[in-house]
Structures are given as C-alpha cells and as structure tokens.
Amino acid sequence: MLLQYLTGAGILVLGASHFALLTLIPGGFGSALGFSEVQGVYLAYGLLFELFLTLLSYHVFNGFRKVLVELRQGKTYEMAVTWLVFLGGAATFLWGTRTILIFMGLFH
Amino acid sequence: MSQDKSEVPVVPLHFDPKIMEGLGKPIRNVGFKVFRYDPAKGEGVRYSEYQVPIFRGTTVLDALLYIKEKLDPSLSIRYSCRMAVCGSCGMVINGKEMLACKTQVENLGGDTVVVRPMNNMPVTRDLVSDFEVFFQKHRSVLPYIVREDVDLNLNREYIQKPEEVIEFLMFSNCIKCGLCYSACPTNAMDESFLGPQAMAQAYRYIADTRDGAQQQRMEVLDASHGLWNCHFAGSCSDVCPKGVDPAFALQELKTLAIRKAGTLKKKRPAPNVAQVREYIPEK
C-alpha cells in the first residue's frame, strides 16, 4: 500500500507537468502535438517520461488488481489475477519504453 | 383561616389541542413493505405489504410489532431493549442501515417504508440475520485485554490516566449491531474482508494502554482482505448508532501500520496499582 501511495505522489507531480507542458506553452493544446514539437526528446526529458511510465504501470495495474480481487475471492482466482495484472503491466511498460526510445532516437 | 373561593382569581387555562396531535389517535396510515423469506416453506423471497397506523413517536420497531400482533403473526424479527443499547434490531430501512427501535416513522417521510434484513449476512428468516461469520471475524482480532502478566494482576487494578481512557472510549461503545458491516461497500463483494466492526474493536484494544498484544493483532489486520481493503467510504461511521466511528479507527490503524509503526513496537502494557505503589520496577 505504501508503494501505491508513493507512486501516486510521483504520478501527481509528473502528470501535472505532462498536462502543463501540453497546455501552458504558446499556442496551447492546439500546437503542442505537431511532429516538430514532439521531435528531439533529449535524455532528461526521456528519463522523466520513463519514470512516469514506470510509476503509472505499477499504480494502474495494482489498482486493477485490487478492484478485481474485491470482486471475487479464491486462491486460484487471486493468483490468476495477480499474474494477469503483472503481465499486463510489464507489457505496457515494455511497449511504452520502446516508444520513448524511438522518440529519443535510440531505437532503430 | 380559609380563603373565600370567590376571591381566588379565575385564570382560564389555554389548552392547545395541537399538543395532543398524534397521541390520542393516529396521524395517518403508512404502508410497510417487508422482506419475507421462510426457508422451511421453500418459497423464496417475497415482500409483504401492510398498512400500519402511525402515532407521534411510533418507531419502525413499534410498527413491526403492530404487524406481528395484529396483522401477521408469522413475521420474524429480532429486538430486545427497544432503546438502542442492545443492537438486536438492526435492519435496512428505506435503503439505509438503522436500528428499528431508534428510527421514528414520521422522520422517514413518505407513505411507504421498505424494510429489509441487513446486508452481507445470511438471512435466517424474514428480518433475522445470521451473525456467525460476523462474530468469527470479531473473535479473530482477539477482542480482550491480552498481556503476559495477567495472572499476577487478578486482584489488582491497572493504572490508566483519563486521557488514556479517552483514546479508546468511543470504540468501546460498540454494541455489535452489525449496521457498519452491512453498510460497508468492501463487505458487499468481499466475503473475506474482516469488516469495520472487527477492525474498530482491534483498534479499541491496541489503543488501550492496558493491552500488550498489538503486534499479534496487527498481523491479523495487515494481511490480504484486511486493513488495506478499506478505502474510507465512511458509510460505517455514517450508520453507526452509538458514535463508535469505525472509519476513524481504521484510518488510525493504517497510521499505526505505516507512519507510527515505531510507536506500536515501543508500547508496553500499563502497570498495575500495586507495582506503582510498592515501586516494583517493571520487568
């Protein structure tokens, strides 16, 4: 539960930055997502995205696990949910990492 | 010397007939829609409807007893003290958990009152619920003072300051009515969840300075389907008729599990009266 708190706090900060960068730049949301604007993601920015992805992958999938386990109980079911959620989280994390690496020009 | 009756001033008494409203004769009739289930008959669930005359101050329990006495003797209900101290008459009235003896029909408003047995507990018959699992969960948190030197203290009182008593006093008011257990959204789907009553009682003993088993209780609480399945919906405290505030106790338990874990480990049970008077050092 402590991890859920800590990842939540991290997501709050990074999520607020993500929203701010999309809306508080000149031109607002309308010009935030043009190709030239999103190109050339430098290392620190990329690492922040990676951190955001990590925290979100844990927080979101652990949240899903809590809701699913409260819906139904049983040893087999709970183990299946835990594995499913872990695999979903890992897959999302890996797929997102690939995207970030491409954005940073480190993936060919 | 006797007073001449003609000298006594005659003051006309002003009697407002409104103060007798609802006492001598009923205010109105209210429809009661009552959950019925009789396993012996094998019929399944049905709702029976009755018209009950309501006086000023008529409680739902009064109305159910009227139904039982005059309209349908087969209705099964649990009640005892009629004054909100025993916790026997807990039911779901118009969708919310309440004690039937404490709920006045006029305060509910409307022309129909729907009465169901409490949620999350099996129904034995009609409005009577089975508390077995509820009591099992209560027993699992060791709801009594536990300490190593209890045999030495059989004839002795423990030292406890008034501020130490206040720390657990409101949680000791629990009457085990089950209303919080019925209102809890986690209990609605999760049968393994300990429930607000058991965990509030666990806190009542952990917070009691006389007790020494806080670690054992935290092991039961800080487990799967324990403490962390509470998400502070607060319905338990909202429906509690005695101000026990189980939601408060649960959040304090979470604080003890994380932020104040150190204080829990350092807690030593309160000494007894003789130890302090004879200056016997605590072992």
Place this chain on the structure above:
Amino acid sequence: MGQEIVVEKKNNAGLYRGWIKFWNRNFERWLYAMHRITGVGVGVYFVAHVWETSNAAQAFLDVQNGLQPVVWTDLMSFLTNYAFHTGLLLVAGAAVFHSLNGVRLVMAEQGWLIGKVTRPTYPFLPSSLRGGQRQLGVVIVIASFILLIFAFYQLFVVALGL
C-alpha cells in the same frame, strides 16, 4: 425443540447495492465511488494511450530513413475532432479528480484531518466524517471542476476553435 435451519439465504449487497448505488449515502461514499470510476477510466485510457502512441512512433523511424512523418500527422488529424476531444476532456477531469482525492485519502489514512477521539454524547455524530477531510473533499470537487473548465478551454476553444 427448535426446527433445524434448512437453508439460509445469502444476502450480500452485491455489485449494485454495494458499489453502484452510492447516491443515497454519505459524501465520502460518493468520493469513493468516483475515485474507483475515475481510476479504472484513466487506467484504461493509459493502456490505450501507450498503444496508440507506440503505433505513431513509426513516424520517427520513417524520418530517420528520410521519409515524411505521415503516420504521425495522419493520426493527429484523425484524432483532432469533437468526439475524441470530449473523451480527452473526461480523461483529464478524471485524472485531476483521482489525483486530488488520492491526496485526501493518503492524508486521511495517515491520521490527518479526521478529527480526534471524543467522549461520545448524543446524537453520536462521527468525528471522522465531520473533520477537515470532508471540507477538503468539497474543495477537491470544486477544484476538479475549475480545472475541467480549463481543460475544456484548451481542448475545444484553443485546439478546435469553438
């Protein structure tokens, strides 16, 4: 002698009466229900967003090979419409509410703003539901609406020229 009990009926509140039917309950129950709904909603959006962005990332590989980032520009023009921006507005509102309510929950669960122990007296009102966390909850709902208005401005006025 008593009759042996034949079959007791399970009477769990279940999904509808336990989780979904929150409107006749206390304010904190509303916040609990909204926290769950917004959490699941933003979670599903997160997975979809990672997948959608990864598809568009092909544009970066194209640019490295000297081609135009057609995949990206096509996707952006496909997604710039009222329907999708309405969805984004809901996601933004949900994310803001979930974060702020999460802060309130962390504070309440660590003992802040839940009032203090009292000697119970009639009418036995609970201190945890009257402490600062309820007022904080109201502030959070208002703040979420204000930020939702800001998001509406960005998504519809700035981006779509409404």
